Amino acid sequence: GAGVSQSPRYKVAKRGQDVALRCDPISGHVSLFWYQQALGQGPEFLTYFQNEAQLDKSGLPSDRFFAERPEGSVSTLKIQRTQQEDSAVYLCASSLIPGTVYEQYFGPGTRLTVT
Amino acid sequence: KQEVTQIPAALSVPEGENLVLNCSFTDSAIYNLQWFRQDPGKGLTSLLLIQSSQREQTSGRLNASLDKSSGRSTLYIAASQPGDSATYLCAVRHMDTGRRALTFGSGTRLQVQP
Numbered sequence: 001g002a003g004v005s006q007s008p009r010y011k012v013a014k015r016g017q018d019v020a021l022r023c024d025p026i027s028g029h030v031s032l033f034w035y036q037q038a039l040g041q042g043p044e045f046l047t048y049f050q051n052e053a054q055l056d057k058s059g060l061p062s063d064r065f066f067a068e069r070p071e072g073s074v075s076t077l078k079i080q081r082t083q084q085e086d087s088a089v090y091l092c093a094s095s096l097i098p099g100t101v102y103e104q105y106f107g108p109g110t111r112l113t114v115t
Numbered sequence: 116k117q118e119v120t121q122i123p124a125a126l127s128v129p130e131g132e133n134l135v136l137n138c139s140f141t142d143s144a145i146y147n148l149q150w151f152r153q154d155p156g157k158g159l160t161s162l163l164l165i166q167s168s169q170r171e172q173t174s175g176r177l178n179a180s181l182d183k184s185s186g187r188s189t190l191y192i193a194a195s196q197p198g199d200s201a202t203y204l205c206a207v208r209h210m211d212t213g214r215r216a217l218t219f220g221s222g223t224r225l226q227v228q229p
Contacts, residue, residue, distance in 0.1 A: 033215075033217075035216075044219070045216035108156075108158040
């Protein structure tokens with residue numbers, strides 16, 4: 001079946017612009033995660049949804065970052081007034097069952113470059 | 116705060132060698148540990164997942180071990196091939212069900228020379 005998809009795959013934004021990154025999780029997956037991966041580093045957690053509820057946003061680096069999943073499927077990560085330090089790959093992951101034994105499946109990521 | 120360290124940061128080996136990648140974590144209260152592979156410009160592919168009650172998992176030429184009490188895991192790759200060239204990441208999930216996110220290491224970049 002189809003995996004996790006993300007769009008766009010690449011985004012170049014001028015400093016100060018707003019951007020929106022989209023994630024389509026695997027159908028039926030309850031949990032959805034956003035991670036940020038800087039060059040040469042491992043991914044770092046940003047936020048977590050269980051269905052439409054955002055249960056953990058402790059990893060969002062500033063109030064310029066906002067995520068939503070209004071119908072419990074597709075999610076959007078929005079970054080307002082982008083800064084150069086926001087340049088990174090943004091990864092989305094989904095999993096079927098929250099809480100117990102589960103595996104996260106990752107999308108290909110969106111590479112954001114802020115100039 | 117959980118910290119995950121991977122050693123070495125980069126590794127270059129000739130084809131056919133057996134090799135070991137190391138991962139250590141500071142908080143042993145983990146639920147499970149996963150090893151991922153990441154190819155340039157691609158997402159993460161899960162290789163092996165070890166539950167905290169398990170000691171090892173095997174898939175083909177890959178074997179991952181877990182020593183939770185000492186905070187260590189190793190990924191053993193047998194008879195390496197050029198197609199194994201990628202970045203290998205380990206990640207742990209905390210036992211606290213309120214902390215579902217994975218904590219990743221910085222990865223080991225592996226180059227297998229033909």
